[in-house]
Amino acid sequence: MIELIDLSKNYGDTHAVRKLNLRVAAGEIYGFIGPNGAGKTTTIRMMGGIIEPTSGRILIGGSDMHADPVSAKKIIGFVPDRPFLYEKLTGMEFLKFISDIYQVQSSLFPSKAKKLLEQFGLWSWRNEIIAAYSHGMKQRLIIAAALLHDPKVLVIDEPMVGLDPSAVRLVKDILRDLARQDVAIFVSTHTLSIAEDLCHRIGVISKGDLLAQGTLAELNSAARTGDADLEEVFLTLVREA
Amino acid sequence: MKALAWIQLLRPRRHALKAALTRGAAKVRVSRLFLFGFVGGAFWLGAFALFFRVLTYFQSVEEFGDILALKLLSMIMITFFTLLIFSSIINSLSHLYLSRDLPLLHSLPIASGQIFYARFAGSCIDSSWMVVIFSLPVFLSFGLIYQAGTGFYLTALTAIILLCLIAQALSSIAVVLGAVLLPAGKIRSLFVILGVMLAIALIVALRLIRPEQLVNPEGFASAVIYLNSLQTLDAPWLPATWITDSLRYALTRSWGQVFFSLSLSLSFFSLLMFINDSLARAFYFKGFSRAQTTPGRLFAPLRFRGKGWETGLFFLSRPARALAAKEIRAFFRDSTQWPQLFLIGALIIIYLYNFSVLPLGSAPVRTVYLQNVFSFLNVGLAAFVLSAIAARFVFPAVSMEGEAFWILKAAPVSMRSFLWMKFFLYYLPLLLLTEALIIISNTLLDVTPFMMALSVITIFFLVPAIVALAVGLGAMYPDFTSENPAMSATSFGGLLFMLVCFALIALVIILQAGPVYRIFMADVHGLRLSFRLLIVSAVSFAAAVLLCLFAVFFPMRLAERKLNKG
Ligand SMILES: Nc1ncnc2c1ncn2[C@@H]1O[C@H](COP(=O)(O)OP(=O)(O)O)[C@@H](O)[C@H]1O
Ligand SMILES: [Mg+2]
Numbered sequence: 001m002i003e004l005i006d007l008s009k010n011y012g013d014t015h016a017v018r019k020l021n022l023r024v025a026a027g028e029i030y031g032f033i034g035p036n037g038a039g040k041t042t043t044i045r046m047m048g049g050i051i052e053p054t055s056g057r058i059l060i061g062g063s064d065m066h067a068d069p070v071s072a073k074k075i076i077g078f079v080p081d082r083p084f085l086y087e088k089l090t091g092m093e094f095l096k097f098i099s100d101i102y103q104v105q106s107s108l109f110p111s112k113a114k115k116l117l118e119q120f121g122l123w124s125w126r127n128e129i130i131a132a133y134s135h136g137m138k139q140r141l142i143i144a145a146a147l148l149h150d151p152k153v154l155v156i157d158e159p160m161v162g163l164d165p166s167a168v169r170l171v172k173d174i175l176r177d178l179a180r181q182d183v184a185i186f187v188s189t190h191t192l193s194i195a196e197d198l199c200h201r202i203g204v205i206s207k208g209d210l211l212a213q214g215t216l217a218e219l220n221s222a223a224r225t226g227d228a229d230l231e232e233v234f235l236t237l238v239r240e241a
Numbered sequence: 242m243k244a245l246a247w248i249q250l251l252r253p254r255r256h257a258l259k260a261a262l263t264r265g266a267a268k269v270r271v272s273r274l275f276l277f278g279f280v281g282g283a284f285w286l287g288a289f290a291l292f293f294r295v296l297t298y299f300q301s302v303e304e305f306g307d308i309l310a311l312k313l314l315s316m317i318m319i320t321f322f323t324l325l326i327f328s329s330i331i332n333s334l335s336h337l338y339l340s341r342d343l344p345l346l347h348s349l350p351i352a353s354g355q356i357f358y359a360r361f362a363g364s365c366i367d368s369s370w371m372v373v374i375f376s377l378p379v380f381l382s383f384g385l386i387y388q389a390g391t392g393f394y395l396t397a398l399t400a401i402i403l404l405c406l407i408a409q410a411l412s413s414i415a416v417v418l419g420a421v422l423l424p425a426g427k428i429r430s431l432f433v434i435l436g437v438m439l440a441i442a443l444i445v446a447l448r449l450i451r452p453e454q455l456v457n458p459e460g461f462a463s464a465v466i467y468l469n470s471l472q473t474l475d476a477p478w479l480p481a482t483w484i485t486d487s488l489r490y491a492l493t494r495s496w497g498q499v500f501f502s503l504s505l506s507l508s509f510f511s512l513l514m515f516i517n518d519s520l521a522r523a524f525y526f527k528g529f530s531r532a533q534t535t536p537g538r539l540f541a542p543l544r545f546r547g548k549g550w551e552t553g554l555f556f557l558s559r560p561a562r563a564l565a566a567k568e569i570r571a572f573f574r575d576s577t578q579w580p581q582l583f584l585i586g587a588l589i590i591i592y593l594y595n596f597s598v599l600p601l602g603s604a605p606v607r608t609v610y611l612q613n614v615f616s617f618l619n620v621g622l623a624a625f626v627l628s629a630i631a632a633r634f635v636f637p638a639v640s641m642e643g644e645a646f647w648i649l650k651a652a653p654v655s656m657r658s659f660l661w662m663k664f665f666l667y668y669l670p671l672l673l674l675t676e677a678l679i680i681i682s683n684t685l686l687d688v689t690p691f692m693m694a695l696s697v698i699t700i701f702f703l704v705p706a707i708v709a710l711a712v713g714l715g716a717m718y719p720d721f722t723s724e725n726p727a728m729s730a731t732s733f734g735g736l737l738f739m740l741v742c743f744a745l746i747a748l749v750i751i752l753q754a755g756p757v758y759r760i761f762m763a764d765v766h767g768l769r770l771s772f773r774l775l776i777v778s779a780v781s782f783a784a785a786v787l788l789c790l791f792a793v794f795f796p797m798r799l800a801e802r803k804l805n806k807g
Contacts, residue, residue, distance in 0.1 A: 069653075070654070082644075088570060101560050
């Protein structure tokens with residue numbers, strides 16, 4: 001469902017991402033881990049069509065993000081790392097806005113919105129303006145909005161930052177559930193425990209280069225760390241890079 | 242010097258200013274400086290030339306010359322003072338209570354009194370630098386006409402600074418008190434409304450004084466009535482009057498009086514600062530905490546037969562309707578935005594009022610010709626008003642998306658449709674507004690049907706061009722991180738937009754006025770329109786239309802490319 005081919009991004013002289021190649025199949029949760037400034041957010045912003053790659057291609061469900069961005073974006077649910085929203089709208093108005101922009105079937109909207117808002121504990125806040133939401137509530141609203149149009153591909157940057165423990169559990173459960181319904185999920189994080197118990201495959205990126213990818217066993221063999229846990233593998237890979 | 246530690250808190254401002262001046266590549270920097278220098282210099286010289294002319298004229302009016310000059314000075318000072326109060330209220334509110342870095346500042350180990358003084362100074366600088374700069378041509382022309390010496394210029398500088406300080410001190414007292422007394426979520430709205438009312442009052446007052454009568458003393462029945470009417474504005478308790486006094490006595494070199502007026506102002510300022518200090522100690526932090534409450538909605542949502550008002554936008558496509566509804570909601574829920582509509586309303590009413598009092602009847606022979614000239618001027622003026630409104634409301638339209646722009650970039654909406662949706666959102670209301678303006682003013686001018694039709698058609702092509710330029714240039718020079726995107730009208734891109742608009746309006750009018758003048762003259766002389774004249778006119782009009790169409794599509798194209806680049 002997701003395919004990145006030789007994807008690169010430079011900011012002036014900084015190579016934020018270099019020649020990235022990876023695939024995520026339907027129903028798979030792909031974890032993208034790396035230290036701060038590794039290029040995770042840059043990659044994710046390119047996948048969401050927020051910024052243009054310097055070179056390389058992004059295919060989402062077969063559509064090229066550069067050639068046909070609208071078809072590609074139709075099937076993506078995008079969750080950025082920082083929850084900037086339209087502060088003057090209420091939570092419900094924001095979901096309505098998203099459903100109109102993504103052309104969610106109007107008759108289905110009320111029940112879907114209700115279900116998502118209840119799921120994320122925002123139902124009683126639905127008529128408050130977003131400016132009055134806390135950081136975590138905004139984050140939850142964004143995730144709810146990203147699921148509103150039943151995306152086939154979910155791209156999430158640091159989903160657990162700012163969430164309380166029960167919301168973290170909720171998001172994990174939802175992601176697993178979606179994967180079972182054949183959604184391809186690409187999630188970046190620097191919390192290794194989450195990557196370890198959530199993701200089917202993991203890619204390790206540092207300074208713009210993808211160091212290794214695969215299951216934990218495959219990463220272990222790439223790092224020649226035997227049977228170590230993800231933390232050990234990660235530190236070894238990053239140290240040697 | 243612990244008491245002056247607040248000066249340290251101004252340092253980030255200096256760095257920000259330096260960063261703003263040195264941002265971007267050297268080439269961009271030079272062109273930015275050049276543009277600002279050019280526009281500022283042009284305004285400055287224009288103001289100087291105007292005042293110098295008016296004062297020279299006053300000197301030629303026997304007996305009244307000095308009184309008229311003095312009257313003008315007092316009117317200018319009152320205007321400055323009102324402007325200063327208006328902008329210091331808005332600036333104090335944002336510097337002292339609302340700006341984004343305040344929570345960080347209050348978390349630092351600094352007494353809130355120090356923060357208060359730093360913010361007080363910052364607000365004072367922001368609200369007065371423009372007034373100070375534009376008071377210089379006024380003082381310079383007075384000094385030159387009255388052959389004043391260094392003493393006058395020193396007095397003038399001291400006086401204008403004192404005026405700024407007094408305005409700031411008064412405003413901050415009002416704001417500090419307001420912040421503890423007004424309902425927590427509504428502080429911002431109420432102050433903005435207050436500020437706007439003040440501005441409208443100023444505009445209306447200035448209009449009612451009828452400044453044009455200053456240059457028309459013959460119109461008065463007798464000198465006595467005239468002098469009396471000139472005296473009505475003097476208010477001994479107004480700080481602006483003390484400042485005016487110090488200036489006029491400096492012109493006549495009565496230094497004792499100058500000293501008195503300046504001392505009076507200074508002691509008043511000291512008194513205000515004492516009050517400010519006590520209030521700040523008692524209430525500043527308390528008010529700041531209250532101001533952190535997120536503003537609630539001032540009005541309940543509008544509903545009609547159980548449906549939201551946005552069903553009224555049924556003619557738009559679904560995403561366009563969603564975007565329009567979002568934009569309209571955000572606009573009316575932002576209390577720093579919608580009160581400005583009243584300001585525009587007041588300006589437009591005065592604009593039309595001016596046409597209704599134009600003395601057109603006095604020159605019967607040339608009236609038709611004059612009316613046509615006025616009609617062209619009117620098109621230019623209306624287009625100019627439109628450009629100013631567009632600079633304020635349309636130019637920031639893309640920047641207004643702010644940090645939330647990712648939502649639309651990630652959405653299945655192309656940047657092209659996004660830009661065109663923004664375009665149509667502003668185009669339709671502005672077209673209606675400008676056409677109404679032009680039709681009403683042309684009716685008041687009683688122009689020929691031909692000129693009426695020509696004006697209406699011209700505006701029909703100019704409005705989309707100006708709106709597209711505003712949307713396009715606004716997208717090419719966006720500021721997504723600004724705390725107040727509305728201010729981007731005064732940025733590099735905003736000035737560029739205004740300049741391009743002037744050029745466009747001037748070109749379109751020149752392309753039309755030439756043929757119209759010749760057709761008109763041929764008509765007056767009873768000649769038949771030559772084939773050549775018809776061809777030239779047709780080409781000229783077509784060129785004007787093409788120019789407008791180019792101004793619609795070219796900037797939108799560039800903007801689309803720029804936004805796609807990310
Ligand atoms: N807008 C930008 N302009 C310049 N450099 C940037 C920008 N955004 C990110 N970078 C640089 O790109 C690199 C990767 O950043 P990012 O993708 O945000 O890292 P991560 O999300 O993995 O922490 C960093 O070196 C960062 O400094
Ligand atoms: Mg990141």
